[in-house]
Amino acid sequence: MSSFADFQNEIYLAGLSGVVPDLPMSAEGLERRAREQLDAVAYAYVAGSASAERTAAANTAAFDRHRLVPRMWRGTSGADGRDLSVEVLGTKLAAPVLTAPIGVLELLREQGEKLVAEVTAELGVGMVLSTAASTPIEEVGAAAGAWWYQLYWPNDHELARSLVERATAAGARAIVVTADTPGMGWRPRDLELGHLPFLQAKGIANYLSDPVFRAKLATPPEESEEAMRMAVLTWVGLFGNHTLRPADLGRLREWTELPIAVKGVLHPDDAREFVDAGAAGIVVSNHGGRQVDGSIAALDALPEVVAAVGDRAEVLFDSGVRTGSDVMIALALGAKAVLYGRPWAYGLGLAGRDGVRHALRVLLADLDASMGLSGCARPADLDGGVLRSTR
Template identity: 80%
Template structure:
């Protein structure tokens, strides 16, 4: 692909022959269409937020506090010559975008995580595999290009270490420790449907395939319905860990040479603690609004975290990205890259691998366009001079 903005030209050229895009051209459009085709429980799980949804709404509204100030007559490069590539946590990416870890993608497609890995490999961007995946670490590692492994640290250190070792062996380029989910948030959409997919054995493929986990079971989970029920109950007792401390990041640093990022950080003091403990990166995130209702918007937290540790660690951003201009704003506020979540899952629901590719190309083409029209030739060096002061 010569440039991401070529997507725009493809659509217009096909239009000369009367061909219209089969999929919506906005993140909101993908969500609306997915809501029409997905099973209600699957849609609720992906789209749902904590309690009244105020944090999810705040994530989107936070971008409205910032306005891009386009600059003219700067001799900036045109389509095909703009530089979007970055290196973050030692991983080279064609653009500053990775797919965020979303669990239980089998709810929207039986080969969900593998198809996401294939799409991101083609586009040259990154993907972050969830511990709560429906495909195993090894399956995704075989399909992916540049990928990171996201660790939900279980209530068993031996199992946590096994996950890390498997990710290393499968080719992960970095580890992402999510610390904002020691237990699940209050999610009314799921509760109204009494739907927690893990209790049906979904989203626990990495547990069921792990030798440490299997050693805890009286019988292999595939042996019978009763054996699977026991495996699920064993998972219930292991998922989540309210006891994590910065010292655990130090222990993880002793386990692996891979770069480590800590996801779910919103306070600058927490950022300093994890970087002091050995983290190479921090991902500013409120889990897409799925954990604490009324939380600070992730974008509002980003500048203070960058000021706190940005000279010592790579700071990434997650929660609320929907457009290329959103990416530009996050980069201008100090993020090295962003994680992009729900829209690619909606694309997956609508058209499998091609739907993921479509959702990602929307974002990347929009970013390519916004960068050039703002008078910039590269994502490198983006700073607050691109923006008006926040309102």
């Protein structure tokens, strides 16, 4: 049975001895502390979104248009009455939460991906590892519990296949191919700092360690600064793929037997096409507002995508989740699980492994307590009947 809500008991009991948490107890607080304490480049990379950042703001504001209607005396207010576990794309999780794929974690903490892997394994939630990681696939896989691999499909199919096969061999349980990033969005915060980490050979560890990528290089990148510069330029020429179409999922299915989810879907017709092409999952997402400013809030897109997919595939959600009630709203609107991003990244930058653990425990405790107080024993209890729209 769920016990995530016990986190608050730990805090209050420690408070009797005058011990208070080192880190803020909300996603908003973590962001505020990160803005104050992190290196400006690192904070801008995590916090920044596209253009005027209207879509990033819309993602969080969209939750305000839905309100939960708690039910009383349902036998769920105690932890023994709740079980938050789910199975998504064949992966069993202790709660319907996975860490969203965030790249270049070395900007926040050395070996950041491994720290996230260790924490998610401890808590029993999922991890989605970014292609743009600072730590090679195999090292992260060895430390992880239930993890999926996120593919930025390069414009070289042989390289894409190698990345997928490496992830499969390293123990990934699903492949999440991101559809909304054939190129970079217009991100003023990074532009004002003149900072794109990949040009500094950061966040390309999976390429530098890949045999297909290395075969394209005249000189191993570790031999000299010039060789590394040429490796970076080679990466620039390979990142992103504007030619992909839904039918290309058939190619991906030839490379792995793992379930495939497509991330970055907002239009119901796109969802139908991806499922028709073999996707087992759809992740409704606008990349946290980092790609197309002025695009629809991800939560507003969720119900139509759920209706379009029906029972042919599982729908997940990301972009804007900040609280336990946000998770509940997304699940009530039809998501099977959520991907949670920026707050744990701030925690990583502030306190390393402990910061990631803290940020995730805050979300999970909030979710656990809020479900119990709303009369919901299991994620399956969350449906449209627990919501009221305030539109």
